[in-house]
Amino acid sequence: MSVRVVARIRPLLKLELDKDSIVTAAPAGNETIGSPTVVRIPNPKNEAEHFSFQFNSVxxxxxxxxxxxxxxxxxxxxxxxxxxxxxxxxxxxxxxxxxxxxxxxxxxxxxxxxxxxxxxxxxxxxxxxxxxxxxxxxxxxxxxxxxxxxxxxxxxxxxxxxxxxxxxxxxxxxxxxxxxxxxxxxxxxxxxxxxxxxxxxxxxxxxxxxxxxxxxxxxxxxxxxxxxxxxxxxxxxxxxxxxxxxxxxxxxxxxxxxxxxxxxxxxxxxxxxxxxxxxxxxxxxxxxxxxxxxxxxxxxxxxxxxxxxxxxxxxxxxxxxxxxxxxxxxxxxxxxxxxxxxxxxxxxxxxxxxxxxxxxxxxxxxxxxxxxxxxxxxxxxDPEKKAEKPVKAFSVYSDKSKPARSSGIPSQVRKVENHKRPLDSSSAGPTRPTKMTRPSDPKLTTRVDPSLSKESIEAMIDAKIEARLANHVLSDNTAASLQAIPEELQRRLDALEQRVEEKEDDRAQGLQYLLMAKQHHVRGESVSELKMYQLALPFFPENQKLGQKILALQEKLRLKREEKTSKPHVISDAQVLAVPRHKYEAPEPVPAAVDTKDQNKRRNRSSPDHEDYQYHPAPDAADDSYVSDDGFRFKAKPKPKSQPPKSKVQIFREVHDSTESGARIHTPRTQHIIHVINSRDPAQIRLLRGVGAKKAEAIVNSLCEMDDGEEGRPITDLEQLGGLRGVGAKTVENMRAGLAIV
Ligand SMILES: Nc1ncnc2c1ncn2[C@@H]1O[C@H](COP(=O)(O)OP(=O)(O)OP(=O)(O)O)[C@@H](O)[C@H]1O
Missing domain, CATH: 3.40.850.10 (Kinesin motor domain)
Known part of the structure; x- marks a missing residue:
């Protein structure tokens, strides 16, 4: 049985009454009457074309x-x-x-x-x-x-x-x-x-x-x-x-x-x-x-x-x-x-x-x-349970369109099919594997499929450990029974649990970078997008698509920079980027074009993994497959390969200088850091070297605390930045070291 998915298009709100509705509900196929099961929406690149998405009901x-x-x-x-x-x-x-x-x-x-x-x-x-x-x-x-x-x-x-x-x-x-x-x-x-x-x-x-x-x-x-x-x-x-x-x-x-x-x-x-x-x-x-x-x-x-x-x-x-x-x-x-x-x-x-x-x-x-x-x-x-299984009687949701609704508001609900499971499951065909039907005998569960990869075996072991830990926590409600656990065993269980959590944290961090990259991609911010992919790379070092994506973006930015050679001194995102070298050299393949008119043909031409390609609005957006899980395998976070560029431009050596009037002027690098910090945008702040998601949030929180009732008080120099909670001189130096002309 699949998840039943229905779509609901809300009405225009008061402030939207002058706007046009581009999303409509329609019956399936060429039918003109009947209950709508299809959502139609124009192709953003060519309004003459429409994409159609079929659901159980619309x-x-x-x-x-x-x-x-x-x-x-x-x-x-x-x-x-x-x-x-x-x-x-x-x-x-x-x-x-x-x-x-x-x-x-x-x-x-x-x-x-x-x-x-x-x-x-x-x-x-x-x-x-x-x-x-x-x-x-x-x-x-x-x-x-x-x-x-x-x-x-x-x-x-x-x-x-x-x-x-x-x-x-x-x-x-x-x-x-x-x-x-x-x-x-x-x-x-x-x-x-x-x-x-x-x-x-x-x-x-x-x-x-x-x-x-x-x-x-x-x-x-x-x-x-x-x-x-x-x-x-x-x-x-x-x-x-x-x-x-x-x-x-x-x-x-x-x-x-x-x-x-x-x-x-x-x-x-x-x-x-x-x-x-x-x-x-x-x-x-x-x-x-x-x-x-x-x-x-x-x-x-x-x-x-x-x-x-x-x-x-x-x-x-x-x-x-x-x-x-x-x-x-x-x-x-x-x-x-x-x-x-x-x-x-x-x-x-x-x-x-x-x-x-x-x-x-x-x-x-x-x-x-x-x-x-x-x-x-x-x-x-309850291990002692031996209750008879009741005969099951309920409707199975399927992707088929539901019966037509007779009029505006029908009184009759969907027809219910009876899918009865035999009382004796052993007499029926193969049963679905579910957690509830899994054998509880540990001997039966220790047989390992030889085709399993090392990673999936590890994941299974981790899951087992977690389940044991949870059982342990959940089954012993009384403090007395908890105390009965030998200290050494408890310590080892804690260590195991911590190990599992840390692993997941690391991987989540990598995914967070990928998410940010996607957000920058949608906004057309290629430099930040590249930076995010580079930050994600150490978490998924064997993901070739990610590597290719980075190379393609680097190439794109290089071409852009070449076009702008007449403005060498303007500091830009591209200039502040420290680009690590990477082993991947193959250029990124150009994604398939998107169309709906001839969906089936196009689908055959595009990647077989991506049957939804035809719905993607832009060729770039279609190339999402790198974020899928199959290519990612967890590895302990390696040390970042990128090193700060050896030759730094002298202009960045000075944090600030003084004008004749005594007012401070900042070097472009300092200006850039201050600008980014004052944006109070965690997404921008974490682009700075040495700043992770948590630190970016802490910086924004600290700035808000500094406001003291006055909205949006900016910081004016690096000393102030170093004084923020959780920052310090070392972090500031790290931020500066991450910026260089490339
Ligand atoms: N079917 C509807 N009929 C009338 N008004 C609607 C309908 N659906 C949404 N609205 C109005 O649209 C506005 C936004 O709806 P709502 O708060 O439910 O959105 P939401 O998806 O929950 O948003 P968020 O994710 O930000 O919480 C509300 O003013 C709500 O009353």
């Missing part, structure tokens, strides 16, 4: 909240009660209507997917209780948290009470869990709404140029439904995720904090795109661990139903962003997820399981919770 500007809920979400409710976990997430660029779709407004008509879903859950609960004559009890509990700047915060805790480092997440038998999250029971819709509204106040939102209430975090709501009969308990979870939107900071005009948030949002979405890319290429390693959001979302790993709502803005100003979202969604719809229902467990006679987490904000003791989208049931962990 909702145009007129679609109401009720339409989306009735057709897409309501059918999942009964599966939730049949024991399937469901995940619904909204994806899209900032300001395209994700929060509107998920949360919506306060009026009845405006209510989004989440309140409607809860309303259905409560209705169904009451019905089940009534129909069973009270022998089945249904309890609903919720947890709600956000991932802000790659840290997990409980939204039931006000920001001032949060631990700055956020809640830890752990893998438990391959599932991701947030440790120490509050879980609140809510017995009525009213109670839910109160808790939900209260928690939303704690969510990080800010005004940007594109959205007055822009979400600065990914918000994950988990609703746990526990059905208890006299003999069994069945738990399933609905996760509703409102992702933060990707942002083009030329358009948001973000500054300071917004930029830092934006970098984190863009990075996590970039990693998500990487995961989707890796899954669609069937790679053995999916880079889930490179961001908390992807770890938690676990797209393609979670069992149950997954629905992605792709939110789109219809206007031209979003053109390239919309294409990029469409490309992403196009890959996502190919992801297969496993349809495994949660099995009921025999109930212990002593009483009902509590749906209430015993942990509250004030209680320091951490409690492991069930995972979120990749739901783990308490029952799964």
């Amino acid at each position: 909702y145009d500007q007129e679609a109401t909240q009720q339409d989306i809920y009735d057709h897409e979400v309501a059918p999942t409710v009964k599966h939730l009660f049949n024991g399937f976990d469901t995940t619904i997430f909204a994806y899209g660029v900032t300001g395209t209507g994700k929060t509107h779709t998920m949360r919506g407004g306060k009026s009845l008509a405006d209510r989004g997917v989440i309140p409607r879903l809860l309303s259905s859950i409560y209705r169904r609960s009451r019905k089940i209780e009534k129909d069973s004559g009270g022998s089945t009890q249904v309890e609903v509990a919720m947890s709600y948290y956000e991932i802000y700047c790659d840290r997990v915060y409980d939204l039931f805790e006000p920001p001032d009470k949060r631990t700055p480092s956020g809640l830890p997440i752990r893998d438990n038998n391959g599932k991701t869990v947030v440790v120490g999250l509050t879980e609140r029971p809510c017995t009525t819709l009213k109670e839910f709404e109160q808790l939900y509204d209260q928690a939303n106040v704690n969510r990080s939102t800010s005004a940007t140029k594109l959205n007055a209430h822009s979400s600065r975090s990914h918000a994950i709501l988990c609703v746990k439904v526990t059905q208890t009969t006299e003999t069994h308990t069945r738990i399933s979870t609905a996760s509703a995720i409102d992702l933060a939107g990707s942002e083009d900071n030329r358009r948001t005009e973000n500054v300071k904090d917004r930029m830092v948030e934006s970098a984190s949002i863009n990075k996590s979405l970039f990693v998500l795109a990487q995961c989707v890319e890796a899954i669609s290429r069937k790679q053995s390693r999916i880079p889930y661990r490179e961001s908390k959001m992807t770890r938690i979302l676990s797209l393609g790993q979670n069992n149950g139903l997954t629905l992605m709502i792709l939110n789109l803005a219809p206007v031209r100003s979003y053109h390239l962003d919309t294409l990029s979202s469409l490309n992403f969604a196009n890959r996502t719809k190919k992801i297969e997820v496993c349809e495994i229902e949660n099995e009921p467990v025999l109930r212990k006679i002593t009483g009902k399981p509590s749906t209430t987490a015993s942990i509250t904000g004030s209680n320091i003791q951490r409690q492991p919770l069930r995972p979120l989208t990749a739901c783990v049931n308490a029952n799964l962990a």
